[in-house]
Each structure stands twice: as structure tokens, then as C-alpha cells.
Amino acid sequence: MWHQSFGLLEKSYAYDATGSFLLGKELHIPLCTVPLCSAVVDVAIQDYVADVASELIYQNKSQISREVLFAFPLGPHMAIYSFQARSEDAKVQAMLRDEAQQLHEATGGWENLEYLQDQSKYPGEVFACFLGTLSPGREVVVTLRYVQELPREPDGAAHFVLPPTLHPHTLLYAWNCLTSKLPYSLLLTASLQSPRGVANVQANFPLTPLTYTAQDRSTAQVSLAGSPPSHHDLELLVYFGDPAAVSAVVEKGDPGAPPGSLLGDPMVLVTLAPSIPEAVPGQRQSGEFIFLLDTTFLEHAQDSLLFLLKSLPLGCYFNIYCYGETSVGIYPQSVEYTQDNVTEAVRRIPSPGSRLGDTNLLGTLRSIYNTPRPRGHMRQLFIFMAGLPPDKEAIAAEVCRHRNSHRCFSFCFSKDSAALATALARETGGEATYVSSDNSMTVVVLKCLRRALKPAAEGVSLSWTLPRGLEVEVLGGTPQCIVQGQHSLLYAQIHGQAQDMTVAKGVMTLQYRLDGQDVTHTIEFPLCPQGDGRLAGHRLAARCLLKRLLPEAASGSGDEPRHRAVEISLTSGIICPFTSYVGVRTSQRVTWYRGPLALLPPRRSLIPCQIVELRGSSRVSSCYPRTIWVPPGWLTAVCQSWLALRRLAHGIAALPQRGACSKACKPPAPPISSLEYVDPTEFVLRSPIFGPWLTKAFAECQELVVLQNVDGSWALSSGLASVLEMDEAEIKGKMPGEVMEPSVWATVLAVTWLHRNDKDYQGLCELLEAKAVTWLCSQAVSQLDKCLEAANTLLGSSVEPSVFRL
Incomplete structure (x- = not known):
């Protein structure tokens, strides 16, 4: 607005x-x-x-x-x-x-x-x-x-x-x-x-x-x-006759412009909005999640990183990079999200006191882009920036070149890096957030993770069938993924000349994968150009191309x-x-x-x-x-x-x-920047209001999060008893006799503890809890009602059965 x-x-x-x-x-x-x-x-x-x-x-x-x-x-x-x-x-x-x-x-x-x-x-x-x-x-x-x-x-x-x-x-x-x-x-x-x-x-x-x-x-x-x-x-x-997932409209070019030019040839305005159902929280999901941490801020980001790792869904891939003068990748390339891989990754993270030199985010990004992503998994980067890197224009240009293959969620901790964080998120369809304190960081990054976990159409591709003599060029490329709730507006130019454009028709086919299934949409559209000659689509295509060219031109990659x-x-x-x-x-x-x-x-x-x-x-x-x-x-x-x-x-x-003025009398050209100014207060105004409860809530549930397994379960252990402030023997003695697996009883206790009458950890543990309930439903549905009754009695709570999908 x-x-x-x-x-x-x-x-x-x-x-x-x-x-x-x-x-x-x-x-x-x-x-x-x-x-x-x-x-x-x-x-x-x-x-x-x-x-x-x-x-x-x-x-x-x-x-x-x-x-x-x-x-x-x-x-x-x-x-x-x-x-x-x-x-x-x-x-x-x-x-x-x-x-x-x-x-x-x-x-x-x-x-x-x-x-x-x-x-x-x-x-x-x-x-x-x-x-x-x-x-x-x-x-x-x-x-x-x-x-x-x-x-x-x-x-x-x-x-x-x-x-x-x-x-x-x-x-x-x-x-x-x-x-x-x-x-x-x-x-x-x-x-x-x-x-x-x-x-x-x-x-x-x-x-x-x-x-x-x-x-x-x-x-x-x-x-x-x-x-x-x-x-x-x-x-x-304005509502149209067919709110289809795919539409194509041909806009006529400028008759006064030369054929083959941007304004001279017809332009196809393509809308891609595939119907993607909502994901069920806690279930297996595809995706590649890569976390890039500035080593100068590693001490403040470790707790948030732990929450992120434990909140990821089964079925995805992940990796962690700590970037400085040289980059440290926990793994050479992303690995499957398993208990052993997460444990090893946490062990390999450099200590907060280590310094790798000046930030080298650009080199880290290039290493990631040169690494193939797992097939069928959309790549999403979570970038934590403590300060403004010196090569910000080159970083923006590098991200822009790969904008169609991934999304960036960027978190800045200083006002001077707000513009770069916003540029990276805007170019890739992600989100940028200004983080003002350590305590608010975890809630902020988990909020972005929830958005990142929205299901997406993977492996998006467009194919065209046109009459002889015509070919199509998609300006700016086609995004490889489209996230649920979003749409892509593309500009494709038709080059060449058909025998009779007034009756000719073209066919556009959209293909993608959704939940492992191949989906195809095919539409036929008339090639007879429409429009009133105002060239709105052509000019927006020009704007799109200019925004793509600016980072490369600003980074000094040639004339x-x-x-x-x-x-x-x-x-x-x-x-x-x-x-x-x-x-x-x-x-x-x-x-x-x-x-x-x-x-x-x-x-x-x-x-x-x-x-x-x-x-x-x-x-x-x-x-x-x-x-x-x-x-x-x-x-x-x-x-x-x-x-x-x-x-x-x-x-x-x-x-x-x-x-024209001679070269000798011309002053140096003004500096060109692809990064617009961003007001950091806008980040603060968009962020949730964090009260004193956040610090206490974070400390209370952090130990519980450390103990959770990546599949969502908890083991019955002395550590869990300490978090619940009970004796381990007492917890084992209160376990219902019908329960054959102690981890089922431990997981019911942990979820019930999170839902105590006077507590609210939804902002911190919503994803963790969803994964735990999904695991419980797959293990012991018939035992959950008795476990919940016993847990409410032991903890003095009154958690409803609906929490466990009963």
C-alpha cells in the first residue's frame, strides 16, 4: 500500500x-x-x-x-x-x-x-x-x-x-x-x-x-x-469466467516497433496458480532446508537453530553452513533428516567463540548453488546476517541469478543489513525479518519456518506447441517451484510469423509434481492478439527484465x-x-x-x-x-x-x-545500487509483540526440546523427569499397564506438559507438538485415551483429547 x-x-x-x-x-x-x-x-x-x-x-x-x-x-x-x-x-x-x-x-x-x-x-x-x-x-x-x-x-x-x-x-x-x-x-x-x-x-x-x-x-x-x-x-x-489454475492471454505488440523487438512482438501473459492442498502438520514433507549462520553471531543463534532443527519434518533434507572468510559446511551436501544426521550436525557446529575471519556470504552462496539439490525437494535458505557484507551487490546479483530455483528467508540483526535482507527475500519469494533481541529470534524464525513448510508444486515446467514459424521465449525464466497460496505471473514473447494469426491457436502445458504425483494442465489459447494497444503487459515485462538486470549491472559483471x-x-x-x-x-x-x-x-x-x-x-x-x-x-x-x-x-x-560534453569534462558516473533503502521500523511493526513471558517460556521448554527425537517422540529418561520436576521412578510407576512402549507414555507426558492449564507454548512448540502427535497416532492410537487420563492425573492438568486428535 x-x-x-x-x-x-x-x-x-x-x-x-x-x-x-x-x-x-x-x-x-x-x-x-x-x-x-x-x-x-x-x-x-x-x-x-x-x-x-x-x-x-x-x-x-x-x-x-x-x-x-x-x-x-x-x-x-x-x-x-x-x-x-x-x-x-x-x-x-x-x-x-x-x-x-x-x-x-x-x-x-x-x-x-x-x-x-x-x-x-x-x-x-x-x-x-x-x-x-x-x-x-x-x-x-x-x-x-x-x-x-x-x-x-x-x-x-x-x-x-x-x-x-x-x-x-x-x-x-x-x-x-x-x-x-x-x-x-x-x-x-x-x-x-x-x-x-x-x-x-x-x-x-x-x-x-x-x-x-x-x-x-x-x-x-x-x-x-x-x-x-x-x-x-x-x-x-474482477472475476473471470474460469478461475483456472493456468491462463494465457496474448497481447498485441506495437505496430510501430520493429518486429523482433520487445514492444514489437506479441506478448503472452501467463498466470500459474496450481491448486495445492494444505499440508497436515507433523506429517512427512519434502524440502531442502539450508541454514547459513554468520559466525560472529553464532552464540546468539545456536538456541534458535536447535528449535529449527527439531521442528523440521521427516522426509526432508538439511544442511548447515557457518560462513566467515572461509565457509564451513557441516556436510558436503544436504543429507536426509534423521536422528543420527541431526546429532552429528549439532556436534560439528563451531563453538561460539571461533572466528573464521570476515564474512564471506558470497562464497558460501556460490558453494551451495554449485551443489545439486535432492530431486523433488524445493531448496529454501535461512540466512542469519549479523552485519552488512562488503560485497552486498554481488550477493544480490548471485541470488537473483538463481531466483527461480529456491527461496530465501533472511534475518538481519543490524539496521544496515536490512536492505540486503529484504532484497534477497523479495527476489526469491521468501521473507525478511529484522530481529531485535535473542529471545524474539526463535519465535520469528519458527514463524518463517511455518511459511516455508507450506506445500509446493515441484519441478514446474512449461512447454509450448505453436504453429510452424512461431517460437516462444519466457522472459526471466520459469520458477521451478510454486508454493501453496502463491501464484506466478510470467511474460512470454512470441517471435516469428504464422500464416494466419487470426485463426491460429497455441497450446501451453504446465507440468509439476505434487506429493510425488505428476500433474499436468493443458490449455489452448487463441494467438490472435488482444488488447487496446496500451501495451501494459509489454511494459511490465520490461520492468521485470530491468529488475533482473540491475543486480548484475550493479555488481560490475561487464558492460x-x-x-x-x-x-x-x-x-x-x-x-x-x-x-x-x-x-x-x-x-x-x-x-x-x-x-x-x-x-x-x-x-x-x-x-x-x-x-x-x-x-x-x-x-x-x-x-x-x-x-x-x-x-x-x-x-x-x-x-x-x-x-x-x-x-x-x-x-x-x-x-x-x-x-555532447567531451569525456574530459564529464564527472564520474553516479554509483548504481540494486538495493533499495529499507526502514527497519517496518520490520519491528510487523513483528509480534514479545512480552516478559517469552524469556520464561523459552527457558522452560528449551530443555524439553533438546530431549525430543527427530521423529517427534521422547524417551522415558531421567532428563525428562527433571524437566517435569518429578522422580523418574514415580513417572514409571504411573504408566498405564496397557502401554507396551515407554516412549509412548513419555511422549504423552511431554505433550500434556506443554498444554498445562496456565502455560502457552504455541509460538515455540507448535511444530514440535504436531510431529509428536503424528508419531503417537502412528504408534498407539488405542492407548492414547488412557495415557492422557493418567497424564492429566499425574500433572494435575485437564488437557482435552482433541489435542491428540481423539
């Missing part, structure tokens, strides 16, 4: 008689909103891809001129590809250019103001463009287009949310939180398309009746009816990734670190007012329009009593643009005459 709506902002500063303003490190200059008068939004949804075109009209209703900045927070899976702002005086048209050196010159001095980013309360990426002066009563019209991947709901619906910038509601315009009327108009129209047919549309706001525009119901339209709601975002759920990224960016309109948006402003009628902007040429100038990364420090309420004050961190965007204008003003008029 978006942290704020923003939109058009005006700068508040100290004026002198000529209208100039002051900027300085000690002067906090907040930004206020310029009122939105009207918004016209046209949404085109094709299966799980959306293209949004919007026109926003803002008006300066104050009595003085305002310096205005347009700011648009970028949500997940979103990319802007067109921006324009126009007023009576000028027009700003954003264009992409491969001018990294010139961009560096235009944004000189940015590093001097970087400290201001830390003061922002709204972290994340924001598209920002400084538009200059808006006179009293004047309007500025902003035209913005973007594309976005839509999440798929469990029932197959495509979920679309209108960004708050296009519908600010009470976030920015309410005088108080009870205001019901909006001071702006909103016209929202949605066109829907799918070869499977549009079945239904649901929304949290009033809609006009669904109108079909094709006899086969493959296209439809719907609009906002009446006034928009004033207290929440607008959300649409080819950079050249390819520049080509894709300039072709599709999607920005990347090697290209820049430059607003070309053309004066239409009057010259600019006096002040710093008067340094600009009167007819034409370049305006930086850039993706700005804000570093948020905390979250605040979105319900304000009166004026909206955007935090001082927003000054970074203003200062960046203002300084760029000052730098450009001295030489921009001579650019057409002198041509």
Missing part, C-alpha cells in the same frame, strides 16, 4: 520583496498540498495486469505564487511510463534519456542534502518532478500513466486499488476526520478484458451496472456511480547488462538507474517571475523528474485536524530539483551548439 497520497505539493518558505526564497541546513521547509480540483481516471484491466491513465487538475487557491512539486508514491509492482504537466504558461514533458553523466552534473550537490532523507516519515520510492511557479488562481494539469501487476485473490479475482494520489479522500483534504464531502470531482472508468470472459465485478464503492462490449463477454466496462466515498481507498475485484538495461528502458519508457527522466519545459506565453528561476532560458529548459528514495523513520496517523504538513524529508526532492536548475541554468542554453 501507499504510505501517503501526496500529489501536488507547494513549498512554504520565507519570502522577500522579489519573491525569492531561502534554503539552508538549519531551515526546516515543510511542504503543503495544492488542492486537487478534478481527477479523470481510466483503468484498463486485462486478467492480472492493469494500465492506468489519469488526468489531474490542481489549482493554486492562495493569493501568492507557489513553487510546486508533483510527487507520486510508487506502490509494489508499479511502473510509471508517461508523465506530462501543463499550465497556461508552460508544459513539462518527461522523457527518458541515456545521459547518466549529464544527470550526475544536473544533480550535483545532492550528497550534501542526503541527511534530510532520514527525517522523512514516509519511506519508499516516489516519482517527483519540480514544476516551477504556479501563480494565484492558475491551474496545472498533470497527465500520468502507469502499469501494475495485480494480486490474485484465493478465489481467482484480480484485485485493483486506486492509488490515494488519484483519490486523496480524507488523507489530505479533510479539515477533520468526520468530513464526508470531497472538494474535488472524480470520474473513474474501468474497461475489463479476458478471453475467459468477465463474470462479475465487486467494489467497495457504488458502480454502474456491468456493461458487456462483446457478445462473448470477453470485454466489459464499469464506472463509478455518483460521488466517491470520502473515507477509504477505492478497490475493485552487457548495462547496455541491455538502457535499451529496454528507453524502448519501454520504464526508468532504470542508467536512464533518467528529464522534463522538457517549453514556455508558452510569459516569462518566469523574478527570483532564482529567472536564471533559466525563457523558452526551453530541462527539469529533473526522478525516482526519489525516501528514508522513513516512523509512521504517523493519516488523520489530521487541519493543515497537512509533509515531513522535512520531502525537502530533499525540492532541493535536488532546485540545485539541478541552478546548475543547469549556467550552461543549458549552449547545449545545442556545443553538442
Whole structure:
């Protein structure tokens, strides 16, 4: 979701008689909103891809001129590809250019103001463009287009949310939180398309009746009816005729683009969402679980590692790596999860005091990727990072190259490693967690393990049957595994030419293994390209390719990734670190007012329009009593643009005459990073609240966990008697006579102890308990009721039979 709506902002500063303003490190200059008068939004949804075109009209209703900045927070899976702002005086048209050196010159001095980013309360990426002066009563019209991947709901619906910038509601315009009327108009129209047919549309706001525009119901339209709601975002759920596990939609290419190019050839939008049943806790499961521990943090991670090892299911494979200057793998490759292998692995773990040198996570990852994984077992890495490795870009690039073959669950223990941890998890579909204390670590890692234990479709593969003359290329590759509850949206380009594309059909076959069984889905789809020419799928495919190329380019693996990224960016309109948006402003009628902007040429100038990364420090309420004050961190965007204008003003008029700047006069290129800034407080806010009970609960059950066998059972021993605070002889004497195996009685006692009336160890021992109950049910179902009765009497508890599935 978006942290704020923003939109058009005006700068508040100290004026002198000529209208100039002051900027300085000690002067906090907040930004206020310029009122939105009207918004016209046209949404085109094709299966799980959306293209949004919007026109926003803002008006300066104050009595003085305002310096205005347009700011648009970028949500997940979103990319802007067109921006324009126009007023009576000028027009700003954003264009992409491969001018990294010139961009560096235009944004000189940015590093001097970087400290201001830390003061922002709204972290994340924001598209920002400084538009200059808006006179009293004047309007500025902003035209913005973007594309976005839509999440798929469990029932197959495509979920679309209108960004708050296009519908600010009470976030920015309410005088108080009870205001019901909006001071702006909103016209929202949605066109829907799918070869499977549009079945239904649901929304949290009033809609006009669904109108079909094709006899086969493959296209439809719907609009906002009446006034928009004033207290929440607008959300649409689009249902298709067949919520199948596999779908394929062909989007036509750009007729003006050359054949064989990214935009020129048709694109197949593929949705893979196989139906995978929930796993039964405690049963055998496949999977390869690899734990990577920074040796500098080994002392704090050992207890959590023990809980992880004991919570793994039978049937899986595992290995442990302790990485430093050299890596120590407990086993040369993953081994089967057995009692002997776990005991040996625990014995081989280096002592907490040992140091292997500087962290070498990169070398450890390469060793793992070069080791074959057991057939039919999805690879999942649990990475514990105490600090930020020096080669973070190369690590991100290495993980990205193998993103389709595994998942990463990363745990960072310092704020500086949060960005890397998030990047590794995001690229592989895993999860990143910021751990603030030793006690919370075990609960956090077990929570991630529960997610990692969700069943998955293994060995995923796609095959295609197309008419003669056509071939297909899946951009970015096909994931080898798809986890229950998730889906994959792939982009496959069709190259070549068939005799008659209007009647030709293709066949796509999805194959995977589920619970040891081979599953096949085959669908036939028309090759006649669909779509309205807006190329949403093509642009999202470009965004996907750019995200894959960036880690390789940032890690310094040659010039080819950079050249390819520049080509894709300039072709599709999607920005990347090697290209820049430059607003070309053309004066239409009057010259600019006096002040710093008067340094600009009167007819034409370049305006930086850039993706700005804000570093948020905390979250605040979105319900304000009166004026909206955007935090001082927003000054970074203003200062960046203002300084760029000052730098450009001295030489921009001579650019057409002198041509490109020579290599001798070019400053060094700006650093390129594939790792976005991450606010560690977001990790803390997402983590469960750990009270004082956690430390005590952890200590109480830790000894019991040490004694459990990997199959889930406990042996009747003096160690177990010590944990239960009883005499071993007394425990043996209370064992029911019908019980033939002492370990059955011991395991019932252990599970009952975990469920005592005044205790709750669910967060720590849920997986351990499930495995123990499964073992009991396979050993002595007929004896469990009498064992439970005797255990309740011995321990003074009242555990229900349902705990043992009775």
C-alpha cells in the first residue's frame, strides 16, 4: 500500500520583496498540498495486469505564487511510463534519456542534502518532478500513466486499488476526520478484458451496472456511480469466467516497433496458480532446508537453530553452513533428516567463540548453488546476517541469478543489513525479518519456518506447441517451484510469423509434481492478439527484465547488462538507474517571475523528474485536524530539483551548439545500487509483540526440546523427569499397564506438559507438538485415551483429547 497520497505539493518558505526564497541546513521547509480540483481516471484491466491513465487538475487557491512539486508514491509492482504537466504558461514533458553523466552534473550537490532523507516519515520510492511557479488562481494539469501487476485473490479475482494520489479522500483534504464531502470531482472508468470472459465485478464503492462490449463477454466496462466515498481507498475485484489454475492471454505488440523487438512482438501473459492442498502438520514433507549462520553471531543463534532443527519434518533434507572468510559446511551436501544426521550436525557446529575471519556470504552462496539439490525437494535458505557484507551487490546479483530455483528467508540483526535482507527475500519469494533481541529470534524464525513448510508444486515446467514459424521465449525464466497460496505471473514473447494469426491457436502445458504425483494442465489459447494497444503487459515485462538486470549491472559483471538495461528502458519508457527522466519545459506565453528561476532560458529548459528514495523513520496517523504538513524529508526532492536548475541554468542554453560534453569534462558516473533503502521500523511493526513471558517460556521448554527425537517422540529418561520436576521412578510407576512402549507414555507426558492449564507454548512448540502427535497416532492410537487420563492425573492438568486428535 501507499504510505501517503501526496500529489501536488507547494513549498512554504520565507519570502522577500522579489519573491525569492531561502534554503539552508538549519531551515526546516515543510511542504503543503495544492488542492486537487478534478481527477479523470481510466483503468484498463486485462486478467492480472492493469494500465492506468489519469488526468489531474490542481489549482493554486492562495493569493501568492507557489513553487510546486508533483510527487507520486510508487506502490509494489508499479511502473510509471508517461508523465506530462501543463499550465497556461508552460508544459513539462518527461522523457527518458541515456545521459547518466549529464544527470550526475544536473544533480550535483545532492550528497550534501542526503541527511534530510532520514527525517522523512514516509519511506519508499516516489516519482517527483519540480514544476516551477504556479501563480494565484492558475491551474496545472498533470497527465500520468502507469502499469501494475495485480494480486490474485484465493478465489481467482484480480484485485485493483486506486492509488490515494488519484483519490486523496480524507488523507489530505479533510479539515477533520468526520468530513464526508470531497472538494474535488472524480470520474473513474474501468474497461475489463479476458478471453475467459468477465463474470462479475465487486467494489467497495457504488458502480454502474456491468456493461458487456462483446457478445462473448470477453470485454466489459464499469464506472463509478455518483460521488466517491470520502473515507477509504477505492478497490475493485474482477472475476473471470474460469478461475483456472493456468491462463494465457496474448497481447498485441506495437505496430510501430520493429518486429523482433520487445514492444514489437506479441506478448503472452501467463498466470500459474496450481491448486495445492494444505499440508497436515507433523506429517512427512519434502524440502531442502539450508541454514547459513554468520559466525560472529553464532552464540546468539545456536538456541534458535536447535528449535529449527527439531521442528523440521521427516522426509526432508538439511544442511548447515557457518560462513566467515572461509565457509564451513557441516556436510558436503544436504543429507536426509534423521536422528543420527541431526546429532552429528549439532556436534560439528563451531563453538561460539571461533572466528573464521570476515564474512564471506558470497562464497558460501556460490558453494551451495554449485551443489545439486535432492530431486523433488524445493531448496529454501535461512540466512542469519549479523552485519552488512562488503560485497552486498554481488550477493544480490548471485541470488537473483538463481531466483527461480529456491527461496530465501533472511534475518538481519543490524539496521544496515536490512536492505540486503529484504532484497534477497523479495527476489526469491521468501521473507525478511529484522530481529531485535535473542529471545524474539526463535519465535520469528519458527514463524518463517511455518511459511516455508507450506506445500509446493515441484519441478514446474512449461512447454509450448505453436504453429510452424512461431517460437516462444519466457522472459526471466520459469520458477521451478510454486508454493501453496502463491501464484506466478510470467511474460512470454512470441517471435516469428504464422500464416494466419487470426485463426491460429497455441497450446501451453504446465507440468509439476505434487506429493510425488505428476500433474499436468493443458490449455489452448487463441494467438490472435488482444488488447487496446496500451501495451501494459509489454511494459511490465520490461520492468521485470530491468529488475533482473540491475543486480548484475550493479555488481560490475561487464558492460552487457548495462547496455541491455538502457535499451529496454528507453524502448519501454520504464526508468532504470542508467536512464533518467528529464522534463522538457517549453514556455508558452510569459516569462518566469523574478527570483532564482529567472536564471533559466525563457523558452526551453530541462527539469529533473526522478525516482526519489525516501528514508522513513516512523509512521504517523493519516488523520489530521487541519493543515497537512509533509515531513522535512520531502525537502530533499525540492532541493535536488532546485540545485539541478541552478546548475543547469549556467550552461543549458549552449547545449545545442556545443553538442555532447567531451569525456574530459564529464564527472564520474553516479554509483548504481540494486538495493533499495529499507526502514527497519517496518520490520519491528510487523513483528509480534514479545512480552516478559517469552524469556520464561523459552527457558522452560528449551530443555524439553533438546530431549525430543527427530521423529517427534521422547524417551522415558531421567532428563525428562527433571524437566517435569518429578522422580523418574514415580513417572514409571504411573504408566498405564496397557502401554507396551515407554516412549509412548513419555511422549504423552511431554505433550500434556506443554498444554498445562496456565502455560502457552504455541509460538515455540507448535511444530514440535504436531510431529509428536503424528508419531503417537502412528504408534498407539488405542492407548492414547488412557495415557492422557493418567497424564492429566499425574500433572494435575485437564488437557482435552482433541489435542491428540481423539
